[in-house]
Each structure stands twice: as structure tokens, then as C-alpha cells.
Amino acid sequence: MATATLTIDLDALTSNWHxxxxxxxxxxxxxxxxxxxxxxxDRVAKALLDAGxxxxxxxxxxxxxxxxxxxxxxxxxxxxxxxxxGDSEMIAEMQLTPxxxxxxxxxxxxxxxxxxxxxxxxDTGMNRLGMEPAEWDAVREIALEQGPTLLMSHLACADDxxxxxxxQQLAAFHEMTDGLDVPRSLSATxxxxxxxxxxxxxxxxxxxxxxxxxxxxxxxxAGIHVPVIxxxxxxxxxxxxxxxxxxxxxxxxxxxxxxxxxxxxxRAMGPKAHVFAAxxxxxxxxxxxxxxxxxxxxxxxxxxxxxxxxxxxxSVDTLADAAGTIGYEILTSLxxxxxxxxxxx
Amino acid sequence: MATATLTIDLDALTSNWHxxxxxxxxxxxxxxxxxxxxxxxDRVAKALLDAGxxxxxxxxxxxxxxxxxxxxxxxxxxxxxxxxxGDSEMIAEMQLTPxxxxxxxxxxxxxxxxxxxxxxxxDTGMNRLGMEPAEWDAVREIALEQGPTLLMSHLACADDxxxxxxxQQLAAFHEMTDGLDVPRSLSATxxxxxxxxxxxxxxxxxxxxxxxxxxxxxxxxAGIHVPVIxxxxxxxxxxxxxxxxxxxxxxxxxxxxxxxxxxxxxRAMGPKAHVFAAxxxxxxxxxxxxxxxxxxxxxxxxxxxxxxxxxxxxSVDTLADAAGTIGYEILTSLxxxxxxxxxxx
Numbered sequence: 001m002a003t004a005t006l007t008i009d010l011d012a013l014t015s016n017w018h019x020x021x022x023x024x025x026x027x028x029x030x031x032x033x034x035x036x037x038x039x040x041x042d043r044v045a046k047a048l049l050d051a052g053x054x055x056x057x058x059x060x061x062x063x064x065x066x067x068x069x070x071x072x073x074x075x076x077x078x079x080x081x082x083x084x085x086g087d088s089e090m091i092a093e094m095q096l097t098p099x100x101x102x103x104x105x106x107x108x109x110x111x112x113x114x115x116x117x118x119x120x121x122x123d124t125g126m127n128r129l130g131m132e133p134a135e136w137d138a139v140r141e142i143a144l145e146q147g148p149t150l151l152m153s154h155l156a157c158a159d160d161x162x163x164x165x166x167x168q169q170l171a172a173f174h175e176m177t178d179g180l181d182v183p184r185s186l187s188a189t190x191x192x193x194x195x196x197x198x199x200x201x202x203x204x205x206x207x208x209x210x211x212x213x214x215x216x217x218x219x220x221x222a223g224i225h226v227p228v229i230x231x232x233x234x235x236x237x238x239x240x241x242x243x244x245x246x247x248x249x250x251x252x253x254x255x256x257x258x259x260x261x262x263x264x265x266x267r268a269m270g271p272k273a274h275v276f277a278a279x280x281x282x283x284x285x286x287x288x289x290x291x292x293x294x295x296x297x298x299x300x301x302x303x304x305x306x307x308x309x310x311x312x313x314x315s316v317d318t319l320a321d322a323a324g325t326i327g328y329e330i331l332t333s334l335x336x337x338x339x340x341x342x343x344x345x
Numbered sequence: 346m347a348t349a350t351l352t353i354d355l356d357a358l359t360s361n362w363h364x365x366x367x368x369x370x371x372x373x374x375x376x377x378x379x380x381x382x383x384x385x386x387d388r389v390a391k392a393l394l395d396a397g398x399x400x401x402x403x404x405x406x407x408x409x410x411x412x413x414x415x416x417x418x419x420x421x422x423x424x425x426x427x428x429x430x431g432d433s434e435m436i437a438e439m440q441l442t443p444x445x446x447x448x449x450x451x452x453x454x455x456x457x458x459x460x461x462x463x464x465x466x467x468d469t470g471m472n473r474l475g476m477e478p479a480e481w482d483a484v485r486e487i488a489l490e491q492g493p494t495l496l497m498s499h500l501a502c503a504d505d506x507x508x509x510x511x512x513q514q515l516a517a518f519h520e521m522t523d524g525l526d527v528p529r530s531l532s533a534t535x536x537x538x539x540x541x542x543x544x545x546x547x548x549x550x551x552x553x554x555x556x557x558x559x560x561x562x563x564x565x566x567a568g569i570h571v572p573v574i575x576x577x578x579x580x581x582x583x584x585x586x587x588x589x590x591x592x593x594x595x596x597x598x599x600x601x602x603x604x605x606x607x608x609x610x611x612r613a614m615g616p617k618a619h620v621f622a623a624x625x626x627x628x629x630x631x632x633x634x635x636x637x638x639x640x641x642x643x644x645x646x647x648x649x650x651x652x653x654x655x656x657x658x659x660s661v662d663t664l665a666d667a668a669g670t671i672g673y674e675i676l677t678s679l680x681x682x683x684x685x686x687x688x689x690x
Contacts, residue, residue, distance in 0.1 A: 002405040002426040034607035034635050035681065059636035060347040060603060063682070080636070081347040081574050081603055101575050127585040128601050128637055129575060156587055165589055229426050230446050230474060240472040242501055244510055256473050258405060258426055262379035262677035267670050268613060290379050290673055291404035291425070292473055325612050328635055332607035336380065336681060337408070 002258040004226040006338035007311075008039045011345050012219035014051035016209045019217060021052070023192050024199040029055035031188065031206030033063060033080070038264075038334040039210060039222060042070035043342050048209070049075055057204050061087040064096040078119060078150070080129065088112040097149055101129045103139055110146060119150035124172035124186075125165065126156035136176055144180060150202065151177045151184050158190025158198075159214045166194060190214050212327035213317045222331065223311035224338070226259040226275070229292070231303055240294045241286025253298045255282075257307055260291040264333030265309065269323035276313040277304040347603040349571040351683035352656075353384045356690050357564035359396035361554045364562060366397070368537050369544040374400035376533065376551030378408060378425065383609075383679040384555060384567060387415035388687050393554070394420055402549050406432040406441055413439040423464060423495070425474065433457040442494055446474045448484055455491060464495035469517035469531075470510065471501035481521055489525060495547065496522045496529050503535025503543075504559045511539060535559050557672035558662045567676065568656035569683070571604040571620070573649055574637070585639045586631025598643045600627075602652055605636040609678030610654065614668035621658040622649040 021028035030053045031037075036044035045056055045067055055076045058064045061084065064077045071077075076097055082105040083091060083098040091098060092113055099121040100106045109118050120143055123130035130153060131139070153173050157163035173186050184200040189208035191198040193215065208215030211222065234240065234248045257275070261267040270288040274281050277300040286294045295307060310316060316327035323330070366373035375398040381389035390401055390412055400421045403409045406429065409422045416422075421442055427450045428436060428443040436443055437458055444466040445451045454463050465488055466475035475498060476484070498518050502508035518531050529545040534553035536543045538560065553560030556567065579585065579593045602620070606612040615633040619626050622645040630639045640652060655661060661672035668675070 001431040002429045003407050034605075038607070059607075060682070062348050062684075084347045084572065084574065084603075086346040123577070125584070126587075127577060127579055127583060127599060128631075128634070128639060132577065156584070156589060160588075163589075165584075227429065229429065232468070232472060232477065234472055238472060239470070239501070239510075242471075243505075244501060244508075254472060258429075260379075261674045262383070262404075264678075266611075267674050286473075289473070290677060294473060329606045329612050332635060332680070333609070333678065335677070337405070339407075 002227050002229060003337060003339045004224060004259045004263060005341055006334060007223035007225070007341045007343060008043070009219070009221050009223070009343045010043065010047040011343065012211065012221045013044060013209055014047055016211065016215070016218050016221070017048055017051050017053060017205070020189065020192055020203070020205045020208050020215065024196065024203050026199050027055070027202045029053060029057060029202055029204045030209060031057045031204050032067065033057060033059035033206070034332045037206065037210045037328065038331040040340065040342070041067055045071055047344065055202065061090050061096055061098070065090050065094040068094040068096070076149070080121070082121065083109045083118070092116060099150070099152060102131060103135060106139060106143060117149050118146070119152060120148050122151060122153045122173065122176050124153040124169040124176070126154055126169070128154070130154070133172070133176055144182070148182055151180065151182050153186050154188070155186065155191050158188065158194060161194055170198060207328050210331055211316060212331065220311065220315055222316065222334070224309040225306040225311070226257040226293075226309055227306050228255045228304055229258050230256045231297070232256075242289055243287055246286040246294070250298070252296055254285065255295045255297045255304070255307065257293050257295055258291065259309070260289050260293055262290045263335045263337055264330070265293065266323040266325065266330070266333060268325070269319060272322040273319060274314070275307040275309050277307050278302065281313070282307065347572050347574060348682060348684045349569060349604045349608060350686055351679060352568035352570070352686045352688060353388070354564070354566050354568070354688045355388065355392040356688065357556065357566045358389060358554055359392055361556065361560070361563050361566070362393055362396050362398060362550070365534065365537055365548070365550045365553050365560065369541065369548050371544050372400070372547045374398060374402060374530075374547055374549045375554060376402040376549050377412065378402060378404035378551070379677045382551065382555045382673065383676040385685065385687070386412055390416055392689065400547065406435050406443070409441040410435050410439040413441070421494070425466070427466065428454045428463070437461060444495070444497060447476060448480060451484060451488060462494050463491070464497060465493050467496060467498045467518065467521050469498040469514040469521070471499055471514070473499070475499070478517070478521060489527070493527055496525065496527050498531050499533070500531065500536050503533065503539060506539055515543060552673050555676055556661060557676065565656065565660055567661065567679070569654040570651040570656070571602045571638075571654055572651050573600045574603050575601045576642070576648055577601075587634055588632055591631035591639070595643070597641055599630065600640045600642045600649070600652070602638050602640055603636065604654070605634050605638055607635045608680045608682055609675070610638065611668040611670065611675070611678060613670070614664060618664060618667040619659070620652040620654050622652050623647065626658070627652065
């Protein structure tokens with residue numbers, strides 16, 4: 001078995017959801033876009049449904065359709081990208097709730113699916129998705145007559161609690177939505193941690209559910225163990241891997257492990273990342289290749305059968321630091337080649 | 346439809362295989378590991394089988410089993426990681442040919458599957474996979490008695506034709522295999538381009554088939570078109586995206602497109618990458634987020650419905666440069682969310 005194992009702890013996931021839910025007095029949804037941040041949207045969403053989540057968010061209608069097939073009727077499935085041309089039939093059949101981002105999308109929705117549920121996404125300064133204040137002013141009355149399920153916006157700098165953009169977006173959201181009798185949502189994980197002013201009627205945590213920053217108290221959800229294919233002794237002066245980028249400076253014991261950038265072990269982390277052989281932290285050496293990585297296990301007392309890349313010893317954020325990115329990308333990059341193993345009590 | 350389209354030109358793929366095949370007088374195999382470099386191992390391998398390839402290489406036994414199910418009996422499927430503990434049944438049932446990397450693997454193979462086909466991987470200096478000269482000396486006679494199908498090794502620096510490691514590994518390969526009556530293979534795409542000395546009996550191109558360097562004459566195989574969700578005008582001083590990292594310096598028209606790092610559009614390429622709106626090269630602005638990217642389309646004469654990320658205007662290697670990586674990683678990072686469209690004549 002040369003296939004690496006990706007363990008997904010569904011109990012840790014639901015405990016993270018409960019922990020984030022306990023930080024607010026309002027309803028807590030769950031963001032399961034990008035295949036549940038790489039961990040399997042169907043399994044993740046079912047576990048969160050059992051834990052009490054009743055509203056889910058996905059990026060595109062196709063993700064929503066797959067999620068509806070997994071969850072069955074009942075839970076609300078919201079689509080951040082809204083109502084795109086060509087999606088009307090899928091939205092209707094799979095009972096999706098698009099977050100309408102523009103006048104164009106609103107007209108499309110009202111014309112093709114009159115009476116069908118929808119939310120409105122407002123832009124409070126991130127300039128990414130959602131209606132801007134002037135557009136919202138122009139269409140607000142028409143929109144409200146049709147009974148939106150949600151008015152939402154998204155924070156650009158919530159991971160940095162001191163950033164002046166946070167109160168600025170909060171004020172803009174109030175200005176655009178105060179006094180309207182519609183449920184409101186502004187915050188994902190970062191916003192939940194900014195405190196009650198940011199919670200409104202619904203929060204929508206994503207990365208915190210999956211064990212990533214900025215939720216420092218998150219339980220780790222993903223674990224990766226990679227099999228060792230071969231061990232070799234190399235003498236000082238010998239090189240390892242593509243481009244001869246690593247040269248042994250001492251008599252070294254090298255393990256070749258069966259994982260690589262095709263498994264989402266980002267090539268960029270090569271020079272800085274480590275894995276664990278039991279309790280010993282071992283450096284990744286040479287270039288990460290597509291399916292193989294060299295590891296210096298000279299200091300490990302025993303020869304391991306597998307090494308830990310993610311788990312009790314190392315978080316997604318540690319790996320993200322090594323790769324110069326964020327934990328979110330570590331999770332969504334995990335490839336299709338893992339043997340996936342879901343833990344649940 | 347907010348899902349991006351990944352177009353895979355199977356005619357370009359097979360024309361790359363024929364072009365690489367024509368560079369040598371020997372047999373040309375095909376490497377289809379990592380799900381055919383992200384493009385779909387089943388479709389890719391079937392097209393290459395029709396084009397004339399009869400030997401395929403995968404990384405692990407599970408990939409081989411899936412490939413056998415797609416191709417049916419007949420073509421030889423070689424497994425680079427060799428014969429791992431627990432894989433004997435799969436190797437036998439799916440008629441896989443492991444490339445044995447060590448004495449351990451050899452004993453396992455001979456004991457559990459006596460008479461079953463195998464190759465031998467030799468380490469000629471990369472120190473990644475394969476038997477070293479001393480180990481090979483010790484087991485060579487036993488191995489040869491069992492009739493290996495192939496003796497192979499892998500070059501560490503073939504992408505750099507002037508690297509002294511190339512002739513060094515070539516000499517080591519000769520020393521380990523000359524005079525043995527077994528087919529030999531040393532070269533993947535880079536090695537093919539090093540010339541006939543490196544070809545032996547079988548070449549095993551990978552990245553060149555898929556349109557990537559170092560095969561400069563490769564036809565592009567992968568194309569990506571990403572839908573535009575929303576257009577907005579931003580005034581000088583306005584910021585776009587997470588962390589407010591981009592500020593408009595002129596009145597700008599921004600498209601939000603429906604793709605992100607969850608689709609393998611590596612977050613690291615954000616500051617340097619472009620997309621094409623018809624013929625206009627447009628800069629990606631702000632941080633690439635999980636499912637969304639901002640693009641400055643101010644200079645585009647028309648508002649696009651989709652933009653091209655990969656295709657006629659931009660190769661995998663251009664994107665790789667922007668991300669500080671190699672084309673291989675661009676391909677294998679392509680996620681599961683694309684609508685995949687296979688072109689074939």
C-alpha cells in the first residue's frame with residue numbers, strides 16, 4: 001500500500017461547529033464549498049446536519065446540486081455565486097437558494113423562477129461579490145417585495161481583528177440593511193471571533209470548522225500519514241532528488257515517502273517543511289516531486305513504516321507557513337489519491 | 346453556470362506522443378500517474394493506447410488498478426513505487442508490473458507472486474527510488490534468473506541538458522546494466538531530448554505529453570475558461586479582495602471570476618498572473634481566494650462572459666512562472682470542480 005491516508009475526524013469537525021456556535025446567540029450555518037474544504041462535502045455536511053446545522057453554503061450551483069443529493073430535502077443550501085445564466089433549472093430542481101449578487105442576477109431569478117427563494121449578497125467594501133450601495137438603493141424595494149431569505153455580506157480583513165476595514169464594513173452593512181425585516185449575515189469564522197456586533201442573525205463558519213486559523217481553539221480535523229517506500233543510507237557529499245538541491249553533510253538515513261505535489265503537498269513547502277517519524281521531527285529534503293518526497297530520518301530512533309504530515313504533531317497552519325500560504329489552501333489542495341478514512345464515534 | 350471549464354485536447358496529447366516517439370528509434374511508453382497529470386488517466390491512456398502506446402507507468406498500485414479497469418487486459422501497466430506490503434493481491438488480479446526498488450520488495454514479490462512479471466528500478470544517483478549499485482550487485486543474479494521485463498532508472502537533472510549529473514547517471518546506468526539481456530529504460534521527457542545515448546529500449550515521457558516543458562515543441566493540451574460572475578466599476582483608492590492588497594490607481598473595471606485556489610489556481614500566482622479577455626491580457630488583482638478571483642478588465646474593449654486562464658494565449662509554464670513553480674504542478678493541482686470537456690477528432 002503506497003497510497004497515503006487522509007483521516008478526517010468528523011467528531012472534531014462537529015465539536016468545532018458547536019464551539020463556534022457557542023460564541024454567538026444566533027443561528028450558525030456551515031460553509032461546505034470546495035468539496036467541504038477538500039475533506040468531502042457529503043460526509044462533512046451530513047455530520048454537521050446531525051450536529052444541528054440547518055443552512056449550508058456552497059460556491060456554485062453544481063456543488064449545491066451534489067450536496068442536495070447527499071442531504072436530501074430540508075436543509076437550506078445557499079449558493080454564493082448566485083443565479084448564473086443556465087442554472088435556473090438546477091436551482092429549481094435541487095431547491096437551491098442563490099445569493100443574488102447583481103441586478104442582472106436578480107432579473108434572471110425573478111423572470112425564470114418567480115417565487116423561488118433567494119438571498120441578496122451586498123458589497124460592503126471588498127469589491128468581490130455583491131451589490132454595491134447605489135445598486136442596492138435602486139433595487140431594494142423590488143427585492144424586498146419578493147421576500148429574500150437573507151441579506152449577507154463578506155468581510156475582507158476579518159482575520160486581522162485590529163484592521164480598520166472591519167468596523168468600516170460593519171457600518172456599511174448597517175447602513176444598507178438596518179430597519180429591513182430580513183435575516184442578516186456578515187460573518188464567517190473570522191467575523192464570529194470579532195464579537196457579537198458582527199453576528200447578526202446567522203453566522204457562516206468555514207475554515208474554523210476544519211481546524212484552521214483564525215480559530216485558534218479549533219480541534220484538528222485532517223490527518224495525513226504517508227507510507228515509506230524505501231530507506232537508504234547516503235554518504236556526505238551525496239545529493240538527493242531533482243536538481244541535486246540537497247547534499248548530505250553527514251552520514252544520513254533517507255526515507256523516500258509516497259506522496260508529492262500531486263497530493264497537494266505544495267512544492268513550495270519543500271525547503272521549510274517537516275514530517276514526523278513517531279515523535280521525531282524530520283526534515284523534508286530536496287525537491288518535492290510529483291509522487292515522492294525525501295525525508296531525513298537520521299535522528300529517528302526507529303525506521304518508520306509511515307510518517308505523519310498532518311495530525312497531532314503538525315497543523316494545517318504549520319504546513320501553510322512552510323509553503324508561504326494559508327491553511328485554507330493546504331486543505332483545498334489535498335488531492336484525490338488519498339485513501340480517505342472518516343472517524344466518527 | 347459558474348463552473349469553470351477544463352478542456353483537454355486529446356488530439357494534441359497524441360500528437361505530442363507521436364512527436365516524442367519520433368525522436369527515438371525505440372519503443373515509447375506513456376506516464377499517466379497522478380490521474381494522467383491531472384487530466385484524467387482513463388481518457389488520456391485510452392487515447393494513447395489508440396495512438397500506439399503499449400506500456401504505461403503509474404505511481405502506485407491503486408492507480409494501476411484503476412487504469413487496468415479502464416484499459417482492459419493487454420497493455421502493460423508498470424508501477425514505479427514497486428511492490429508494497431499489502432499490494433500482492435491487487436498486483437496479481439489487475440496484472441500490474443511493479444518496478445521493484447529494493448531487496449525487501451524483491452523478496453516480497455518472489456515469495457507472494459512467484460513467476461509474476463516485474464521490473465527493477467535502479468538508483469543511478471538521484472537517491473530517491475531504486476536499488477543502489479552495491480545492493481544490485483548482491484541480488485542481480487537472483488533477479489535476472491526470474492526474468493525481469495525492464496531495468497530502469499530516473500534522471501535527476503534531465504531538464505538541464507548541460508548538467509554534469511546527466512552523463513554521470515548515464516555512466517552509472519551502463520555500469521549497472523551493460524551486457525544483461527533485459528530491456529532498459531532511463532529517460533522521461535527530458536532524457537528523450539538529451540539524445541539517442543539516453544534512449545535505450547524504452548522511453549517513458551510524461552510532462553511532454555501534456556504540453557509542458559522541457560518539451561518546447563509540445564502542443565498545448567489543457568485549456569481553462571473561467572466564467573465571469575460580476576462586473577463592477579471601482580474608483581481610485583478603492584481596494585479589492587482579502588486583506589485590501591490591491592488599490593485602484595485609476596477608474597477601473599473589475600471582473601470577479603468563478604475560480605480560485607480550490608481549483609488549483611495556486612494562491613502564490615496572485616501577484617504575477619494574468620488571464621485573457623478575448624485578446625486582452627488582464628491582470629489578476631488582489632488575493633486569489635478559494636473560489637473567486639478579481640481581474641482588472643479596464644483595458645478590454647468588451648465585457649467578457651468568460652476569461653481564458655490556460656489555452657492559446659497562455660501555457661502551463663507561463664502560469665507556473667507566475668506561481669514560482671513548474672508546469673507539472675499546475676497540471677496536477679487542477680481540482681475536481683471543473684466541467685471537463687475532452688476534444689477529439
